Amino acid sequence: MELKKIAIRLIAIAVIAYSLNSVFTRYFWEKELTKEGPELNKLLRLSDSCDIIYFGESSNMSYDPVNDMITTSISGLIAAQIPNKVVGDVSHQAYHAGIYLPLIKRIPEGSRVKTIIVTLNLRTLDQACIHSELETALQKQALYYSDQAPVWIHLRAALNDYDNVSPHERDFRMWKQWTNDTIKAGSLKFPYPTIKTWCEATKFPLADGTEDMPKRSLADHYVKAYAFAVDSDNPRVKDLDEIVMECRAKKINLIFNLLAENTQYADSLVGKPLVDLMKYNRSFLVNYYKRNGVIVIDNLEGVAGKDYIDQNWTTEHYNYRGRKIIADNAAEVLKY
């Protein structure tokens, strides 16, 4: 009898929740989505009007409006080279495969989109990026991109029901990997077994007995950003695998656009072992996804060191010349 009473009340709550979803969707959802999941509506619009969608992050844009002679984005430069196709872009700072995935899942079945280009940024596969403090905000956005009832998404966001790990916890995981994980990449030999030991050993003594700290800082960033070996267990690789499956199911051509990294600086600051590691990771990704029938555009060493806007940080922010090289390579593939 009491179980029956409880069941009736639970059904009543479900009916209330269903009604609330209608009200919420009608009056509040659009405003909330614009704020919390800014790229979804754009993607849905592009799905109706574009043949090709470029999924990118900050590398797509110009970050130097003063010195950049032309500020056109990579996707814009691609579009200019294939006038018979409509190219759109979904670009947002710090996005990576884990955020592209729920967005790609939202491309409607039978949409106009025939090809997507997904930015493949080597740095997004490293520990610093995987355990970045930005991840909490990004995972919240990913929740808003999921295909669920709007009121349910709102409730889950209010209950912090997403990968909502504290910055301390993320930091802890990152330090743990930097300290404990041994770098193993095929037959390559490394002077130091972990990121910790590599950073400690990377020094730039000056004649007066002090150290060139800006240089050391930059070298540290290079080690932390690239001293890792990709394998199929990497969480980002798993996201990329799911993107491959999703595109296959939707019959969308998939192109991975492996971004250029400043290998020249990596070589001059840290040395050949780090560059070898970057090349090893490039080979892994190119071969792994080619085997899966995906076109991978290899830009890794395509942009010269001077064409990076940030000269004291590890980023993929290119000047016009750099963006043009990346766009040309992508357009070349798209022409066929």
Added chain:
Amino acid sequence: MMANIYRASHPVNGMILNAVYFSIPVGISFYTFQSLSYTFDVYYGRQKAETSLPRYAAFVAYFPPLVAGPIERFHHLSTQIFTFHKPLYKNFADGFRLMLFGFFLKMCIADNAGNYADLVFTKPEDYAGGSVLLGMLMFGIQIYADFSGYSLIAQGASIWLGIHLIDNFRTPYLSASVSEFWKRWHISLTSWFKDYLYIPLGGNKVGIPRWAFNILIVFLVSGFWHGANYTFIAWGAIHGITYLAEHFTRSYINFSGSKIGLIRFIGGIKTFILVNIAWVFFRANNFEHAKTVFKAAIKPKGTGNLHIEMWVWFVLIVFILADISLYNKRIDKFLGTKNILIRWLVYSLLLACIFMFSGTVKHPFVYFQF
């Protein structure tokens, strides 16, 4: 840049700092209080010592109130924990009502108010005086809704297990005096300090100066319990001094004891203002920060205005009406006396607020840090 170099060059230190952070359990002070009360009770012969470690551990680790109270006493909790409970529909209904209201307080009121409080407390100098005052008020609302929301959720979850926890809040912002406020705010902590600090110090069975000293000590220790920061001590001192000031002027005007509604009302306004002024010290990072907030609050003009959304006003009105309706009552008992139509109207309203108007910016429970 230097910090990054340090971190990169000394990862072990980074690990140690993180290890220290993770080795401090959430809510440590709450179960320290519970353990202390048990120890004192056994020492003074008020409680028979528990010889079974698992039973003692079950008392300390009983999960619903573990991280933010209410602070339970051994004799109250142990008699319930170690008894067999049959699932009762009444407990299910009462627990549901308590949790529903608790979630409403935390998710709709505290988390929304917290957004505005954070804006103002982060950069008070950017806002006009009126907006700063509104931000101060929002923090007062946030901390009450956050903390009492947690207590209600803990009580509700516990009732589902057949265990009744003590009430921790009774509409404190409707108090006509600071002394009444402390009979309604964080009741389990107030009674803890009364039993284990105030009475051992001599309580009111001493001369007036010593009694006043005892009161001040209790409030200062209460402030210090919240954190090793002078701002918490200032918060405790403000409450202690106003408590004493009210006591010594009681023969002229007794706000909480008065039978005249207007006097109680004026007392209520005065208490609400005082409590909210004290919250500034509680929320501020340091004295300088508190000073900046107060300076900004009395500044007539400013560049920024706090724009509060219409639906936030709506949930705040629901909250204020609920608080007034629940004066000296608890939500489960209050709704239990109403007919099914009113009950389900209230449930629907609370569910609508939770489902549609909950804040989506992460605000951990304020008392998790203590």
